[in-house]
Amino acid sequence: MNLSPLAPQGRRPQFTSPALPKAMALSTAEINQISEKLSPHTVSSSHSLSLPFTPSHSPIIGLSPMDDITDLPFRQLCKEMGADLLITEFIASEALNRDAEKSFRKMRFTEEQRPIGIQIFGADEDELLRCLDVVEQAQPDFIDINWGCPVRKVAGKGAGSGILQDIPKMLRITASMVKHAHLPVTVKTRLGYSNDSMMITDFCEALQDTGITALSIHGRTKTQMYSGVADWTMIGAVKNNPRMTIPILGNGDITTAAQVVEYKNRYGVDGVLIGRGAIGNPWIFEQCQRALRGEPEREITVQERVDVCRRHLLAAVRFKGERTAIFEMRKHYGAYFKGLYNFKPFRLALVATPSLEETLAVLESISDHYTQ
Ligand SMILES: Cc1cc2nc3c(=O)[nH]c(=O)nc-3n(C[C@H](O)[C@H](O)[C@H](O)COP(=O)(O)O)c2cc1C
Numbered sequence: 001m002n003l004s005p006l007a008p009q010g011r012r013p014q015f016t017s018p019a020l021p022k023a024m025a026l027s028t029a030e031i032n033q034i035s036e037k038l039s040p041h042t043v044s045s046s047h048s049l050s051l052p053f054t055p056s057h058s059p060i061i062g063l064s065p066m067d068d069i070t071d072l073p074f075r076q077l078c079k080e081m082g083a084d085l086l087i088t089e090f091i092a093s094e095a096l097n098r099d100a101e102k103s104f105r106k107m108r109f110t111e112e113q114r115p116i117g118i119q120i121f122g123a124d125e126d127e128l129l130r131c132l133d134v135v136e137q138a139q140p141d142f143i144d145i146n147w148g149c150p151v152r153k154v155a156g157k158g159a160g161s162g163i164l165q166d167i168p169k170m171l172r173i174t175a176s177m178v179k180h181a182h183l184p185v186t187v188k189t190r191l192g193y194s195n196d197s198m199m200i201t202d203f204c205e206a207l208q209d210t211g212i213t214a215l216s217i218h219g220r221t222k223t224q225m226y227s228g229v230a231d232w233t234m235i236g237a238v239k240n241n242p243r244m245t246i247p248i249l250g251n252g253d254i255t256t257a258a259q260v261v262e263y264k265n266r267y268g269v270d271g272v273l274i275g276r277g278a279i280g281n282p283w284i285f286e287q288c289q290r291a292l293r294g295e296p297e298r299e300i301t302v303q304e305r306v307d308v309c310r311r312h313l314l315a316a317v318r319f320k321g322e323r324t325a326i327f328e329m330r331k332h333y334g335a336y337f338k339g340l341y342n343f344k345p346f347r348l349a350l351v352a353t354p355s356l357e358e359t360l361a362v363l364e365s366i367s368d369h370y371t372q
Pocket of ligand 1: 089
């Protein structure tokens with residue numbers, strides 16, 4: 001099979017966004033509202049990154065995009081805790097083209113969150129090309145194409161990892177996106193569609209030839225979904241292919257800083273993306289930066305967990321409004337307070353209360369109960 005991407009044909013479709021202001025980065029006043037001052041324990045990465053990634057600062061520690069999780073308030077916390085790189089939740093190209101309010105909100109970010117990529121998905125080349133204009137008006141540092149999502153409503157339509165059944169199409173669309181975009185384009189994908197199909201080691205060079213500037217690989221196939229364990233050896237094989245020159249970011253199952261050090265040493269990846277391991281645990285970025293500097297792990301106190309959870313909640317309320325924020329924060333509480341003895345009554349109270357005032361009171365009682 002010829003894996004060279006087809007030369008992209010034609011011009012970028014014209015599209016004028018009627019919604020420019022919604023897509024812009026936030027004003028300083030808005031940033032200040034969302035971002036309270038750093039606590040003395042949080043660290044910001046000292047890496048100065050050029051766009052989109054500078055491999056010399058390897059490994060870069062990035063927050064992996066997660067739909068309905070890595071929104072602006074959560075990304076802000078991760079950045080403050082030391083994440084070097086952020087990517088938005090994935091956004092449907094089709095929704096951007098029809099000017100869907102929710103999708104525009106997903107593109108918003110603060111200046112502090114740079115370098116940041118806006119991630120888009122879709123199966124239709126025209127649709128993806130058309131949305132480039134609106135994405136670029138939001139002025140991210142790069143555009144990330146999602147060729148990795150395995151969920152049926154995405155992959156079943158040929159988007160996300162669904163495209164791994166048609167590698168030539170994936171290469172053609174990616175090359176076309178690179179050609180028409182004015183910003184760097186990156187790709188996040190999986191190892192392949194299934195163990196029987198063509199794997200990333202077979203097509204990574206062709207993917208690089210499309211002109212993408214970095215490649216993130218989740219070490220599972222589409223059919224694996226989230227079962228089993230991520231196969232980092234295959235990520236390492238891509239990285240150690242002497243013909244690969246773009247930064248390779250490995251992803252899958254990282255929950256500790258020690259793993260990051262180990263994967264860096266063993267596979268030489270230029271960066272890692274941490275997803276589920278950061279939910280309720282934005283400190284993982286601080287721990288990773290400490291470990292890479294050879295410093296010991298720092299214990300995170302219950303009081304810190306309460307404080308950061310409260311900040312997350314308040315930032316979410318400012319960004320989305322009280323009702324939505326209270327509802328959406330419910331998926332974070334279990335992770336923030338994981339491992340606390342007899343936590344269940346507190347968790348039940350947190351997920352049942354409809355008001356901000358009551359939620360704050362429950363958080364206060366957690367602090368009282370576990371820190372006396
Ligand atoms: C709730 C959830 C939502 C996700 N949404 C996205 C997404 O929008 N874009 C994407 O590229 N990957 C998405 N992923 C995949 C993660 O970015 C990551 O590749 C995967 O969870 C494996 O990494 P981890 O083991 O560190 O979580 C999502 C994963 C989860 C659990």
